[in-house]
Amino acid sequence: MAIDISIATFIVVCASAFAIFIYLKYKKLAIDSSKREEDTKRKMYELAILKELDDRMGYSLNVQNIIDVITGSLRQFIDYSAVSYMLVDPEKIIFKVHLEKSISQKFIDEIKKRMLGSISALLDYDYSNQRIEEVITGAILSEEIDKKVESFFNIPLVIAGKVVGVLTIADTKSGLYKEEEMTILYKITNQASRAVSRLQEVVESEEAKLNSMVSSMSEGVVMVDKDFRVLVTNPAIRKIFQFDNIKELSVFDFIDKLAGKFDFRQQVNKSLQESKILISQEVQINERFFQIAVSPVKNILLGNKENTLGSVVIFHDITPQKEAEKMRENFTSMIVHELRSPLDAIKKTIDLTRSSNANKKKRETYLQLMRDSSSDMLDLVNNLLDMAKIEAGKFDIIKKNSDLRLVIKDSINFYGVSAEYAKLKLKSDIANDVPSEINFDAHAIFRVISNLISNAIKFSKEGGLF
Numbered sequence: 001m002a003i004d005i006s007i008a009t010f011i012v013v014c015a016s017a018f019a020i021f022i023y024l025k026y027k028k029l030a031i032d033s034s035k036r037e038e039d040t041k042r043k044m045y046e047l048a049i050l051k052e053l054d055d056r057m058g059y060s061l062n063v064q065n066i067i068d069v070i071t072g073s074l075r076q077f078i079d080y081s082a083v084s085y086m087l088v089d090p091e092k093i094i095f096k097v098h099l100e101k102s103i104s105q106k107f108i109d110e111i112k113k114r115m116l117g118s119i120s121a122l123l124d125y126d127y128s129n130q131r132i133e134e135v136i137t138g139a140i141l142s143e144e145i146d147k148k149v150e151s152f153f154n155i156p157l158v159i160a161g162k163v164v165g166v167l168t169i170a171d172t173k174s175g176l177y178k179e180e181e182m183t184i185l186y187k188i189t190n191q192a193s194r195a196v197s198r199l200q201e202v203v204e205s206e207e208a209k210l211n212s213m214v215s216s217m218s219e220g221v222v223m224v225d226k227d228f229r230v231l232v233t234n235p236a237i238r239k240i241f242q243f244d245n246i247k248e249l250s251v252f253d254f255i256d257k258l259a260g261k262f263d264f265r266q267q268v269n270k271s272l273q274e275s276k277i278l279i280s281q282e283v284q285i286n287e288r289f290f291q292i293a294v295s296p297v298k299n300i301l302l303g304n305k306e307n308t309l310g311s312v313v314i315f316h317d318i319t320p321q322k323e324a325e326k327m328r329e330n331f332t333s334m335i336v337h338e339l340r341s342p343l344d345a346i347k348k349t350i351d352l353t354r355s356s357n358a359n360k361k362k363r364e365t366y367l368q369l370m371r372d373s374s375s376d377m378l379d380l381v382n383n384l385l386d387m388a389k390i391e392a393g394k395f396d397i398i399k400k401n402s403d404l405r406l407v408i409k410d411s412i413n414f415y416g417v418s419a420e421y422a423k424l425k426l427k428s429d430i431a432n433d434v435p436s437e438i439n440f441d442a443h444a445i446f447r448v449i450s451n452l453i454s455n456a457i458k459f460s461k462e463g464g465l466f
Contacts, residue, residue: 151175228265291316349369
């Protein structure tokens with residue numbers, strides 16, 4: 001009987017041990033399964049958020065938009081009372097908080113304080129007195145919920161090796177966040193940061209090329225964004241406005257210099273609103289004249305969607321054209337004046353010839369006067385034609401072997417009567433070593449010599465010799 005009891009006891013113990021073994025094994029399997037399920041869930045979240053970042057980032061360098069994508073997806077992965085980020089801007093601190101649960105303002109102030117401390121430590125600068133632009137979204141604030149920050153962790157936001165802010169998750173419960181969640185968030189933010197850093201490097205490289213090109217331009221160039229912040233200026237624009245001593249230019253520098261001449265802000269606004277290039281009439285700046293072109297600057301994004309980045313204003317120096325135009329006007333005025341005199345002389349000489357009983361000698365004198373006046377007019381017309389040909393780039397020199405002596409002799413014979421009438425003597429003196437044939441434009445040289453002789457006759461005193 002005792003043996004039966006021992007056997008029964010042994011069987012019970014073995015069965016219990018086996019049951020415990022099976023229980024523990026299945027429990028371990030359940031734990032492992034749950035762990036694998038959690039790992040799979042985290043992995044799926046990681047892949048989903050990375051794909052969403054890839055889809056929504058595009059070619060964006062806006063860190064705030066990228067962090068909005070990350071914070072907006074956290075609720076499907078991790079439990080929190082508030083998720084927030086803080087970004088450092090040159091003029092302010094951007095602090096944005098999204099509340100998943102109702103909390104008090106005191107809770108937010110605590111988060112803000114901790115984040116400012118983190119940024120100050122990371123950047124080795126005291127940001128406690130910096131202006132903060134605060135935005136709160138999500139659940140409502142309730143001062144009746146007097147709960148403190150119990151779970152809290154920061155993720156530094158690093159772009160191109162520089163800390164630009166922090167991302168923070170906080171909750172009213174303690175011991176909430178595990179290493180796995182923090183690791184995934186670190187991985188996601190780091191990958192987004194690397195993508196932005198690579199894009200920024202590309203942009204900076206292209207900007208360097210663009211700046212080199214803009215710097216070499218002779219036209220003055222200034223580019224402003226949609227908020228009228230000056231983005232690009234080149235050396236030419238500084239020279240035009242004499243801005244050598246101003247390190248950082250603002251739009252007000254240009255507005256002040258162009259006051260009463262060109263409405264800089266209005267023209268840029270009009271160009272952006274109408275999405276077209278505007279070209280001004282001539283504007284005088286510091287003794288020089290410029291034509292100003294204003295054009296919107298657009299970035300073609302995916303889907304052929306146009307995104308206006310700002311406006312570029314180009315100052316083209318038209319002073320040389322103005323001076324050439326003035327010279328043409330002066331030349332035309334001079335030609336008209338010069339033509340009036342010989343025409344008037346011809347008219348009067350004809351009237352005298354017709355109305356008087358002049359003898360043969362006087363008639364010859366009148367005819368000579370008409371010939372001289374006609375010759376002067378012909379010279380003026382030829383000069384005018386030459387000027388037009390030179391401006392058109394069609395002034396041709398026809399060179400061939402000719403005798404310079406004959407050209408000089410023909411010029412003297414042509415003006416012989418005029419010189420005699422003016423009681424002057426024409427005489428040529430040519431060196432013996434001048435070749436009989438020279439390769440030159442005989443017609444052009446004849447006109448040059450004739451102009452010299454004509455002027456000499458006109459301005460020489462009676463009895464002179466040349």
